[in-house]
Amino acid sequence: MCAIAIQQKQYETYILTNEQAQSRLEVVPERGAIITHWSLQEHEILYLDSDRFADPNLSVRGGIPLLFPICGNLPNNTYTHKGQQYQLKQHGFARDLPWKVTESSEATKNPVSLTLVLDSNDQTRSVYPFDFQLAFTYQLKDNTLEIQQRYTNHSNDPMPFSSGLHPYFLTSDKTQLEFEIPASEYQDQITKEIHQFSGSFDLSRDELDLVFRQITERSASVTDKGRTFKIALGYSDLYSTLVFWTVKGKNFYCLEPWSAPRNALNTGEHLSELPPGGSYEASFSITVNFL
Template sequence: MYNISFTPDRPLTYHLEDDQSLARLSLVPGRGGLVTEWTVQGQPILYFDRERFQDPSLSVRGGIPILFPICGNLPQDQFNHAGKSYRLKQHGFARDLPWEVIGQQTQDNARLDLRLSHNDATLEAFPFAFELVFSYQLQGHSLRIEQRIANLGDQRMPFSLGFHPYFFCREKLGITLAIPANDYLDQKTGDCHGYDGQLNLTSPELDLAFTQISQPRAHFIDPDRNLKIEVSFSELYQTLVLWTVAGKDYLCLEPWSGPRNALNSGEQLAWVEPYSSRSAWVNFQVSTE
């Protein structure tokens, strides 16, 4: 049986539940449509820094932030378009703005639909009229997020889109990764390296972009909790980013539509034609090993 409820405490939080699978998902539409909690049979799947979340002046650390219209950052935070320069801070503005709940259902799954549209502030940073509609679907041990990116204007709209899931893990030393790539870019140094499946996840910080992936999925296995977490995605997503920091109980495996600075460089840049839309999806699957 599927249920959707909400707690009116500030901030307003929606809870999606699958009673049969003992799965629960919590979202805060007013804070960037942020997923703050996902548990499966009592196990936390996501890391979440709630103390940091209580201070709106700080960026969120945890859950599943949305990245739009850029992933990563731009040189000097500048986006250049049609002879003009615009300022976009790291990961864009979608994760900071309030999203509107536009639908829900509990028949085949627990589903909550959210919408974000352009406004005067977004047009100053990103000169395009747009509408995003995201559908969060909890069923069993999977979370599927379907997306529609609509261009409401008369000029072709470039964009990058991504998710930044913070997966909870305590012991990184024994984790095994399966990323379908032969090399990666170290985003801290700018150096490229070959990839043979071996990484030191206990390094002070890893910030790696796999921009040439051969399959639309990746996973890692956490032997500490006997969990396998798989990330799969539609063809829009062409880059995977791995980020983790020593001493923090998270591992981020992030599907991005393109690499950093794609809005300026054009590398793997996505577009939506005037008065049309594109659709995409990302799926997170949890299983026991």
């Protein structure tokens, strides 16, 4: 039995359930269409800082924020387009704005799914001078969460953008994590040093912010021996970059697919560009396998 329910918490929350798989997903359209919770067989997969989430003036730290039209930050939060400067804060605006639910699957259908849309408006055009539509479909099937995406340019000019997802995974002991990331090196975004990657990091540091630019496969995984499951990520060709981020003393880690590295709107590195009237579809999946 699959179902979609709506609960009025602090925000209107859509709850997708798949009873057979013992899977439950919570989505908050008003806060950037964020997935706040995903539980599977009574195991919470995602981390959420509930205090930050309760304050609408703070960015959400937890769940799966959506990044658009940039990933990461820009120098002085500034980029230039056609000789004019614009201001965009870190990770763009999609994670902060309200999205609209446009479609949901039948209550008994497997997979159960929910589609949300963000359209450009005066607020977005003031910092990003394009007309667009984003449509994201969250699909819950067995032990997999799939996020299907469609990016559409309604402008008369080509539309440059980058996009990403920022899942926060809950963990009880970071020393019990084992990584399979399809890259041989990474850059430390704090020190700017480049290091060879052999499958592990120094997780005792106060903060790790690592970018893998030369990924060779469309999948990556983390085995959490402490929680006895493996998280496998799958991502389509849009995504060129993986970012690992964690903070000492917090029981989360992030492994994030980005379509381009930070500052791509200025440098053009791996920047996507949609022609007028064009659309692009992409996908991202998280599969949890218990050990």
